[in-house]
Amino acid sequence: MIALALAGCAKSGGKKQVSAANNEASAANKPDDMAIEVTAGNNTRNSEKDHKPVWEVSWQRAHLLVINGRQSGTMLTVTGKLYGKDGVASTFSGERAEADQAQDRLIIEGSVKITSLDSPKAVLTAKKVEWIPDLQVLKASGDVTVEGDNGVVGPIQQLYASSDLKKVGTSQDYFKK
Secondary structure (H helix, E strand, O other): OHHHHHHHHOOOOHHHHHHHHHHHHHHHHOOOOEEEEEOOEEEEEEOOOOOOEEEEEEEEEEEEEEEOOEEEEEEEEEEEEEEEOOEEEEEEEEEEEEEEOOOOEEEEEEEEEEEEOOOOOEEEEEEEEEEEOOOOEEEEEEEEEEEEOOEEEEEEEEEEEOOOOOOEEOOHHHHOO
16 A cells, blocks of 8 residues: 555656556565464464474464564463474473464463373473474473473473473583484
8 A cells, every 4th residue: 555655656757667666566465464362273383394393382362473474472371282203292281372483482481381292201390491493402491390200300490301301401402413
């Protein structure tokens, strides 16, 4: 709409009219930026490398943004799944989550609970858990505890874990290959 108004105001002369026409075409191809409030819903984040699911989140209420075609949002009362090499590795729940497609970020906050699905079974609890895409690990912080078939770790202020909770460490260097 703005491009049309600019085209109408352009002085006669081929260059300015062509420029206004190009701006109009660019505006028509650009996705609209949006901010929306939604009730219950869900979304899945797929790897840009192999398009396999990385995580899936469901919410009761959310504020979502779409800017330059990329999604982000804050979601309330969340549950979801974390994926590993062989499919769903664990499930999670929390009071709220923040996701950002452009930065490949997922942060879960407030009474976070992550439960592994494979043996040995384990449950991680924390105040906050962040997905670190480069290392494919979780960074848990705030009264972190991991309880499972092999014993208990914590409470500790910060801990890193694989999505299946089979591997935990106090440093992200533990997960570097």
